[in-house]
Amino acid sequence: MTSSPTPSTSPLLTDLYELNMVQAYLDKNEDGQAVFEFFVRRLPARRGFLLSAGLEDALQFLETMRYSDDDIAWLKSTGRFRDNLLDYLRDFRFTGDVHAIPEGSVCFPGEPQLRITAPLPQAQLVESRLINVMHYQTLIASKAARMVLAAPGKILSDFGLRTAHGAEAGNYSARASYIAGFAGAANVLAGEIYGIPIVGTMAHSFVQVHGDEMVAFETFARARPNDVILLIDTYDTEAGARKVVELAPRLKADGIAIRGIRIDSGDLIAMSRKVRGILDAGGLNDAIILVSGGINEDVLQGMMREQAPIDGFGIGVNLAASIDVPALDCAYKLQDYRGTPKRKLSEGKQTWPGRKQVWRTYSSGGQMAGDTLTVEGDEQAGEPLIVEVMRGGRRVGPAPTFAQMRARAQADLARLPEPLRQLQQGVDYPVTVADALKTLAAEADKHTKR
Amino acid sequence: MTSSPTPSTSPLLTDLYELNMVQAYLDKNEDGQAVFEFFVRRLPARRGFLLSAGLEDALQFLETMRYSDDDIAWLKSTGRFRDNLLDYLRDFRFTGDVHAIPEGSVCFPGEPQLRITAPLPQAQLVESRLINVMHYQTLIASKAARMVLAAPGKILSDFGLRTAHGAEAGNYSARASYIAGFAGAANVLAGEIYGIPIVGTMAHSFVQVHGDEMVAFETFARARPNDVILLIDTYDTEAGARKVVELAPRLKADGIAIRGIRIDSGDLIAMSRKVRGILDAGGLNDAIILVSGGINEDVLQGMMREQAPIDGFGIGVNLAASIDVPALDCAYKLQDYRGTPKRKLSEGKQTWPGRKQVWRTYSSGGQMAGDTLTVEGDEQAGEPLIVEVMRGGRRVGPAPTFAQMRARAQADLARLPEPLRQLQQGVDYPVTVADALKTLAAEADKHTKR
Numbered sequence: 001m002t003s004s005p006t007p008s009t010s011p012l013l014t015d016l017y018e019l020n021m022v023q024a025y026l027d028k029n030e031d032g033q034a035v036f037e038f039f040v041r042r043l044p045a046r047r048g049f050l051l052s053a054g055l056e057d058a059l060q061f062l063e064t065m066r067y068s069d070d071d072i073a074w075l076k077s078t079g080r081f082r083d084n085l086l087d088y089l090r091d092f093r094f095t096g097d098v099h100a101i102p103e104g105s106v107c108f109p110g111e112p113q114l115r116i117t118a119p120l121p122q123a124q125l126v127e128s129r130l131i132n133v134m135h136y137q138t139l140i141a142s143k144a145a146r147m148v149l150a151a152p153g154k155i156l157s158d159f160g161l162r163t164a165h166g167a168e169a170g171n172y173s174a175r176a177s178y179i180a181g182f183a184g185a186a187n188v189l190a191g192e193i194y195g196i197p198i199v200g201t202m203a204h205s206f207v208q209v210h211g212d213e214m215v216a217f218e219t220f221a222r223a224r225p226n227d228v229i230l231l232i233d234t235y236d237t238e239a240g241a242r243k244v245v246e247l248a249p250r251l252k253a254d255g256i257a258i259r260g261i262r263i264d265s266g267d268l269i270a271m272s273r274k275v276r277g278i279l280d281a282g283g284l285n286d287a288i289i290l291v292s293g294g295i296n297e298d299v300l301q302g303m304m305r306e307q308a309p310i311d312g313f314g315i316g317v318n319l320a321a322s323i324d325v326p327a328l329d330c331a332y333k334l335q336d337y338r339g340t341p342k343r344k345l346s347e348g349k350q351t352w353p354g355r356k357q358v359w360r361t362y363s364s365g366g367q368m369a370g371d372t373l374t375v376e377g378d379e380q381a382g383e384p385l386i387v388e389v390m391r392g393g394r395r396v397g398p399a400p401t402f403a404q405m406r407a408r409a410q411a412d413l414a415r416l417p418e419p420l421r422q423l424q425q426g427v428d429y430p431v432t433v434a435d436a437l438k439t440l441a442a443e444a445d446k447h448t449k450r
Numbered sequence: 451m452t453s454s455p456t457p458s459t460s461p462l463l464t465d466l467y468e469l470n471m472v473q474a475y476l477d478k479n480e481d482g483q484a485v486f487e488f489f490v491r492r493l494p495a496r497r498g499f500l501l502s503a504g505l506e507d508a509l510q511f512l513e514t515m516r517y518s519d520d521d522i523a524w525l526k527s528t529g530r531f532r533d534n535l536l537d538y539l540r541d542f543r544f545t546g547d548v549h550a551i552p553e554g555s556v557c558f559p560g561e562p563q564l565r566i567t568a569p570l571p572q573a574q575l576v577e578s579r580l581i582n583v584m585h586y587q588t589l590i591a592s593k594a595a596r597m598v599l600a601a602p603g604k605i606l607s608d609f610g611l612r613t614a615h616g617a618e619a620g621n622y623s624a625r626a627s628y629i630a631g632f633a634g635a636a637n638v639l640a641g642e643i644y645g646i647p648i649v650g651t652m653a654h655s656f657v658q659v660h661g662d663e664m665v666a667f668e669t670f671a672r673a674r675p676n677d678v679i680l681l682i683d684t685y686d687t688e689a690g691a692r693k694v695v696e697l698a699p700r701l702k703a704d705g706i707a708i709r710g711i712r713i714d715s716g717d718l719i720a721m722s723r724k725v726r727g728i729l730d731a732g733g734l735n736d737a738i739i740l741v742s743g744g745i746n747e748d749v750l751q752g753m754m755r756e757q758a759p760i761d762g763f764g765i766g767v768n769l770a771a772s773i774d775v776p777a778l779d780c781a782y783k784l785q786d787y788r789g790t791p792k793r794k795l796s797e798g799k800q801t802w803p804g805r806k807q808v809w810r811t812y813s814s815g816g817q818m819a820g821d822t823l824t825v826e827g828d829e830q831a832g833e834p835l836i837v838e839v840m841r842g843g844r845r846v847g848p849a850p851t852f853a854q855m856r857a858r859a860q861a862d863l864a865r866l867p868e869p870l871r872q873l874q875q876g877v878d879y880p881v882t883v884a885d886a887l888k889t890l891a892a893e894a895d896k897h898t899k900r
């Protein structure tokens with residue numbers, strides 16, 4: 001086949017080396033308890049913090065991961081694997097424990113956003129997809145949070161589906177940005193599967209089809225009378241705004257209100273002022289102005305500084321592909337096997353071993369004051385961030401609602417120290433490694449035969 | 451729900467404005483023949499050409515697009531749409547024509563990679579997903595082509611699943627890079643759904659689990675005796691290479707050959723030389739050296755220049771997220787409606803109207819010499835690039851095989867003018883707009899009431 005019928009969630013969405021390793025583990029009955037942690041290694045340029053996201057999709061993956069008969073048959077057909085592996089996969093169920101930093105939490109590099117504790121073959125088999133889910137959603141939530149901080153009180157919407165990297169990116173972008181504080185998304189499927197508010201206006205093609213802009217506006221308004229937002233820049237933006245003013249009384253006579261207009265090209269700040277003037281002079285003081293096209297957090301900040309009369313922003317590829325930083329340096333690393341702490345010593349890639357916990361302290365003013373990374377069970381000042389979310393393959397408690405995740409994000413963003421709220425990289429947030437963790441690292445190195 | 455069971459291909463993976471517009475079109479029985487074209491607007495920095503990809507997935511989407519009862523029920527539940535729209539969607543079938551530049555072709559900005567000719571509501575409803583499919587695969591194929599040009603004769607493999615933007619990006623990255631000339635991908639699912647060769651070694655965690663690197667190597671080799679590639683940098687790369695040499699005779703006694711080693715950290719050029727020396731001195735002259743970690747086309751070029759003794763490269767996020775250029779500026783624009791040419795005049799976003807064809811000429815040496823963009827039916831010198839691929843909703847002829855698409859890409863890359871083969875932006879390739887198209891644009895402007 002040259003094309004795929006569906007972007008699949010098959011457990012074969014994994015790197016071949018996971019199956020290679022599990023073949024070797026099964027051959028030697030190497031199935032002791034393993035601990036892996038997912039974390040971001042370092043912050044990219046201009047980033048001061050992360051907003052964790054993706055956890056619920058990760059847990060759903062773990063709960064539902066099954067190899068179909070077709071999957072097994074295909075694996076067998078490759079001639080790469082023996083029956084002991086195929087039998088193991090046929091009966092596969094994830095039976096491990098998961099600890100995590102809740103979605104919508106601010107966190108920092110080195111802090112485990114997700115910990116898997118499971119028999120070694122299980123913990124290894126889930127690696128590729130867990131990273132795939134957690135990385136992208138954390139990337140987008142972190143990017144969206146910067147936009148939310150840059151434009152307080154504004155309506156921000158995810159318009160990024162078309163240039164998101166495939167179908168799932170379109171859905172996950174809507175989800176992650178909504179957690180971070182966006183108002184909604186243009187992607188209708190995000191409305192269906194997540195219940196995220198969907199938003200949308202019209203395209204330039206709609207105006208072009210009618211040739212006459214006035215006819216296009218009136219047709220659209222009468223077809224969608226409860227949500228009339230007109231795109232006014234297909235030919236000449238100011239002329240478009242004047243037509244909206246001219247049209248308004250005719251619609252009003254039939255009980256239809258114009259909710260607002262959208263501008264998608266040109267100098268958005270200058271044009272929003274002109275259009276605001278035209279609308280206000282025409283009595284449309286309540287009509288909102290939405291803009292789209294090239295919006296990112298720096299543009300948002302500039303528009304806020306200029307006090308551009310813009311009410312909302314449709315944000316596309318800068319959000320959904322996180323253009324300036326399209327990936328985070330992250331890892332899913334073995335921390336402990338059969339009770340022995342482990343770490344990798346590869347050049348420049350050393351990690352801290354063991355099951356970890358993060359403790360966060362706050363200043364008297366309620367701002368985040370610093371985190372301490374330590375081994376689980378080593379109590380420190382502050383509040384622990386990592387909680388148990390799955391035990392023996394089953395969720396502990398109900399999944400949080402979006403309202404809860406959004407509230408958490410809002411609260412955490414409000415408690416960020418001022419330098420980290422800036423778009424430019426400020427001072428590094430202090431994450432201290434506790435003595436107990438340093439001791440464990442020394443112990444891990446002792447156990448390693450180099 | 452807070453999480454999605456599956457990255458869906460539901461036709462609700464679309465922007466709300468498409469449904470808004472179709473509601474208005476149906477209200478007015480506005481269902482004339484519409485022509486839309488997908489094209490990239492301009493090349494990003496450092497890019498000299500595009501490699502078109504995604505067409506087969508786009509066609510499959512068009513062939514199979516159906517609204518389920520659940521989709522209709524959900525749309526109804528939003529209260530946004532009337533029965534005429536819901537009835538229309540319930541019976542939806544794409545019945546239009548598609549013309550396209552074949553996958554694996556080199557093409558340039560402004561050249562339509564895909565043209566839809568269909569009743570207006572149909573042509574509008576497919577917009578968001580068509581862009582989503584074509585944009586990402588063209589992005590990745592174009593990026594992969596740069597890597598193929600930078601490292602002729604080397605084994606390039608897609609290791610990007612984990613930091614690709616979601617599941618579908620992982621699959622599409624494998625597909626698009628394979629079309630461009632990659633040897634294979636680590637993503638097992640890409641093997642199952644596309645038949646792409648899958649490649650994989652082992653992770654650092656495998657070595658850490660065993661603690662003793664030698665034990666890990668031997669266990670792995672005996673579990674996967676036909677494809678023994680050992681990761682030697684978990685602790686100390688040179689020591690790892692010496693262990694491989696030490697292990698080789700013991701495996702050979704049992705008929706197992708070491709196919710190669712992988713290095714994933716440190717100074718890859720310097721280390722590959724040291725490791726090559728150790729392997730050769732140990733009689734393992736046939737063992738290949740694979741490297742991974744931070745590989746992009748510039749790194750590849752540097753390694754080729756330095757003649758580093760590296761046989762293959764695993765390329766991750768730099769490929770699958772196209773890190774330096776994570777998105778292309780592209781559009782799906784109305785070109786003609788009911789036989790009248792259309793174009794958008796928004797500031798800085800003017801387009802050429804009408805059904806188009808691209809003619810390509812070649813120099814006497816066989817190199818691409820220049821393209822002419824004109825209206826369909828206006829014959830020019832050279833060869834036409836755009837062919838009919840779907841008529842009345844059904845494919846014209848069988849889908850090309852990967853072998854055919856790869857051959858096309860290879861041939862086109864070989865015919866690129868030398869300056870465009872460079873990683874730095876060279877001279878612009880000449881794409882000339884024919885007089886017939888300029889005349890049509892003037893006509894389109896005449897029809898437009900501003």
